[in-house]
Amino acid sequence: MRERVRSIYEFIQDNLYLNRPDMTVGDKSFNSALLFSLLTALNRGKELIIGEPGLGKTTSAEYIAAMTYRLPLGLIWASEVSGHPEQTEEKIIGRPDLGRLNQGEEMVVWSYLAQLPIKIVDEINRLPETKQSMILDGVDRGNWEYLNDVIINEEYCLFATANYQDRGTNTLIAPLIDRFDVLVESRHPGPDLALVIGMKDKYENILRNPEYEREFQKVLLERRDYHEKMQLIEDLCDRFGDYMERELDLKMLSRAERKEIRGCMQGLPLDLDANAFLRTVISELSFCYKYGQKRSDEHCEEGCHYTGFLCHRIKNCISNRFPTSVRTYSQSLAWLAGDEGVGIEHVKAVLPYAMAHRVQWKDDYVSQKQVSNRRDPLQIYVAKEAAKEVSKRYNEQSQHIKNALAVAYQALSGKDLKPIEGDHPVYAEIKRDIEEVT
């Protein structure tokens, strides 16, 4: 199955979303936007794709969605929600069945977005902040409510795109942005690949099939129980998948296969270095010597002993969703690479993309980094620099940190051991865990 997933990646990379590789994991190079979109689709994640208009933000997500969920491209287009100020709940989630309503019966006609496992919100930052809240629940739990009705998606993933700030954009609300697992940039592919893209017929797409698209839409519009409809949709996916296999000589993934892949990914353990490194990162992003933890409304002072660590450069506290994102995407990456467990390299590769949108850096620190020579957008660049910095610190004292964690286990299990001291927030947090319990 891993080979099939790799084939999907390679097929899209070679035929549909032409771009340069911009990250390396082990000895393999990947394009981050494409790789993380694929992992998002496989592990039911949520991805925010940023970039200049016309550089394939939505397109990359559409291709990945079509090929991992066996849905025709036209159906995906029909299910997409565009972010604009006049967008309504009725278009995003569902509307009353007006025919039935006239007969005094309250029924909901669910939107394609709410029903389908693939959810693409285009230009999400053009939605006003009040309307961003509207999709929070659906985005978070796959739980869509309208009138007195509710549907719950068993399997779903979210792709949202955002342009850089301009007059027409709003700020993404903090609770919503924190729900995205990763942030990637869809970049300009360079003039040569751009010309190759320009030479292609933009109206012809191998992932489109109007006949199947009509069939899918017919099922989605039927007045049936949601679970029954999903079974019919899966049957249609099987047929469309067979068709695609004949056309492209490429076997895609069924729902059961995706589930099996997720099981394999979740079964991959984090090795001790990956585990200790992630703890080290979290400690730097949440620790405050003076106030106990980072809080957006409290500012640490100059002269603190921990000024050399990330905690001194950030405003907010990292959320509990962050380790979940890093863990799931690292597991996905390790599975795709064919590794038997998650190592520190996988965590390091994922870290900047899981951190970039969640960490609010202090203005003076951002100003310093803004003018640096770089290829990444500022958010990702700063996150990469921070990840590199923590990684260096971890490498210098990995044995000591692991030892401190092992001693902490023994101390909390009742042994008379004192916490190991060291010059890093991780030791202070370990000490606190031990002393506040014992």
Place this chain on the structure above:
Amino acid sequence: MINPFEDFREYPYKKKEIPLDRIVRAKEKIMDEIVEGYLKLVEEEVKDLVWLVEHSRLVRAYSAAIRTVEKLDYDIDDIEELCLELDREGRIPYLISGPAGIYLSALCNNAGEENIRLRLHELKRTFHFLGYRLPQGKTLILQGDVGDFIGAGLSGGKLVVEGSTGNWAGAGMMDGEIHITGHTGRNMGEWMGGGEIHVEGYIGGIGKSIRGGRIYQQGNLIRPYDRTTR
């Protein structure tokens, strides 16, 4: 209660020791021994709850202190650390100035180093008897003000006080030099048998029974008066 370190259950832990830990532990051991020696001396000397400055008592206390410190492996830093401990009143339950000074002097006289500098200017207390019986070949520099009987019984060493002293400085000194950059109190040089005392500041009073040696104030010889000795 969940153990958040469960993942590290099997990791072979050890209380890793960095060189500094070892140094600190060794230092603490030495300091424990030094403090123990001091407390033993005090226990012996203040049985009567009063410690009087008597010649026989001084000799006995000094001999006991020397016997204790000879067994210890210490350096100047440890002597200075003891001064701080005596000043802090934390680790040492009681300070008796006389035995404390005798003990510090025994430590200085028995130390391996020839030149000893004690930084005392930030201490709240002043110590008596520092430089007691300082032997030939040793230089003891005391930075800050000090108490009574400084350099008493000096035995050929060089004692420099960068500050002022109390009364009885150089009492009974036999040989060597005492240099005081500040002032000094009464009875300076009492029972002095030899050596030199140089004072830069004011002298509260010179002892009556001076058997030998010379006393200078701001470079001028003020004792003995005899013209032929000048």
